Amino acid sequence: MLYARLPLLAAALWWGSLSAIGFMAVPMLFANLPSPALAGYMAAKLFAAQTWVSIACCALLLVIAKRKHAQTMEPWAQAAIVFVIAGMLLALLVQYGVSPRIVARENLKLWHSLGTVMYGVQWLCALVVLWRTAGAARAGAQQSHD
Numbered sequence: 001m002l003y004a005r006l007p008l009l010a011a012a013l014w015w016g017s018l019s020a021i022g023f024m025a026v027p028m029l030f031a032n033l034p035s036p037a038l039a040g041y042m043a044a045k046l047f048a049a050q051t052w053v054s055i056a057c058c059a060l061l062l063v064i065a066k067r068k069h070a071q072t073m074e075p076w077a078q079a080a081i082v083f084v085i086a087g088m089l090l091a092l093l094v095q096y097g098v099s100p101r102i103v104a105r106e107n108l109k110l111w112h113s114l115g116t117v118m119y120g121v122q123w124l125c126a127l128v129v130l131w132r133t134a135g136a137a138r139a140g141a142q143q144s145h146d
Helices: 002-032 036-063 075-103 108-145
Strands: none
Touching (some): 036 108, 075 108
């Protein structure tokens, strides 16, 4: 039973953490801390922590996408695996490619814009995975009741 709900839980944690950090916590830092530099420093720390949440959730989703000795992937994974991989790659690219340039204040407008777009696309990937795992969970629940 737990194994069947694990993909939905991982997808919800991934999407929810991206939403909470990117759309609530970080904007509140910039609105409430005394300087943009301090807010930026704290935002970088939150985004770094969030990257590890994304990586952990995506890794878990990849591991449970196919049961041991099964010939095919789980139904939810067939519909979502590309988005899991894309989201994980985006998280890594933002953390190790974009963030260091923002912290170094290197062409700040370009790298901040690119990082924002990549974070948004990662959020969309997580949303698609959540949507598809929820749909698969609902379909599985209906089959067990029929």
